[in-house]
Amino acid sequence: MKLNTNSNAYIIIYSAVMVVIVAFLLAFVYQALKPMQDANVALDVKKQILYSLNIRNLDGAEAEAKYAEVVKTEKEDENNGQKAYECQIDGKNITVVSLKGMGLWGGISGYLAIDEEGKVYGAYFNHEGETAGLGAEIKDSQAWQEKFIGKKIWDENGNVVLSVVKKVEDPATQVDCVTGATLTSNGVDAMLKDGLKGFQTYAIGRMLETVANTDSTKVVEE
Numbered sequence: 001m002k003l004n005t006n007s008n009a010y011i012i013i014y015s016a017v018m019v020v021i022v023a024f025l026l027a028f029v030y031q032a033l034k035p036m037q038d039a040n041v042a043l044d045v046k047k048q049i050l051y052s053l054n055i056r057n058l059d060g061a062e063a064e065a066k067y068a069e070v071v072k073t074e075k076e077d078e079n080n081g082q083k084a085y086e087c088q089i090d091g092k093n094i095t096v097v098s099l100k101g102m103g104l105w106g107g108i109s110g111y112l113a114i115d116e117e118g119k120v121y122g123a124y125f126n127h128e129g130e131t132a133g134l135g136a137e138i139k140d141s142q143a144w145q146e147k148f149i150g151k152k153i154w155d156e157n158g159n160v161v162l163s164v165v166k167k168v169e170d171p172a173t174q175v176d177c178v179t180g181a182t183l184t185s186n187g188v189d190a191m192l193k194d195g196l197k198g199f200q201t202y203a204i205g206r207m208l209e210t211v212a213n214t215d216s217t218k219v220v221e222e
Contacts, residue, residue, distance in 0.1 A: 046071075049085055051124035052096050052111035054149075056142070071096075082195065087113070094121050097199050101191025104183040105129045108138065108191060114153060120162065123148040125188060135184030147175045153196060160196045164189040 043060055046067040050058065058066060073086040085096040092115065099110045106128035113121035123145045125138040137144055152173050153162045161173040164185045168174045177185030 048124050048126065049096050049111050051145075052113045052122045053087060053089060053094060054113075054122040082199065084199070092116060097195065099191050099195035101187050101194065103127055103130050103138075103187040104135050104181070105131070108184070108187050110138075110188070110191065112148070112192070112196070118153050120148045120151045120153060122146075127184075130184050131181070135178065135181040137178045137181060138184060138188055141178070144175075144178060151175065160193050162192055162196065164192070 043063060047058070047063050049071065050056070050063060050066060053070065055066060055070070070087045070089055071085050072088055075084045075086075076082070077084075082100075083098040087094045087096060094116075095114045096111050097114065099112060101108050108125065108127045108130070110123065110125035112123050115121040125145060127136060127139055130136045130138065132140075148162075151162050153160065155161045161170075163174050164177050165174050166177050166182065166185075168176050177189075
């Protein structure tokens with residue numbers, strides 16, 4: 001019996017078989033590449049953390065080695081998934097905190113490095129789809145990220161005073177927004193406020209611990 005390739009039954013069966021074969025091949029390729037993809041994602045996270053520590057321009061192997069050298073511990077908040085990385089650079093204790101928020105066209109994220117005095121040691125921000133040359137500058141402009149260095153984060157009462165504004169009136173705590181990207185800049189400001197507010201208890205505890213350890217060292221030396 002000759003197979004009728006023009007019949008509806010043949011077309012349906014043929015299409016179904018092809019769908020199953022293609023789905024199987026895609027699933028196989030995904031599973032085969034997943035370990036490599038996961039490794040690339042993990043490396044990208046490590047590089048972003050290093051960027052916030054003002055360590056840039058490293059290839060994959062160099063970034064892995066540097067991350068292992070400076071990042072000592074990693075902690076995660078069980079309630080919101082916010083992470084803190086305890087680091088040591090040139091004898092200084094630096095804490096890097098992860099941040100997440102919303103920009104103009106999608107999610108934004110970042111890492112903020114905090115020194116022993118509660119000031120910004122370094123910053124790095126990322127985005128999912130902000131406009132190139134405008135909102136995307138939060139990621140692409142190293143110069144803008146470096147404006148955060150040295151800024152005070154909390155006031156004496158533990159309130160977050162670090163902010164992104166259209167007009168800087170307090171250079172000790174404020175960073176001017178990205179030109180032409182007010183809404184994205186507002187998203188960064190809100191992300192800082194939300195993320196650092198939830199982190200202040202931990203950070204202040206770390207600062208007090210550092211001060212206590214420093215005083216103890218002085219007593220021993222004397």
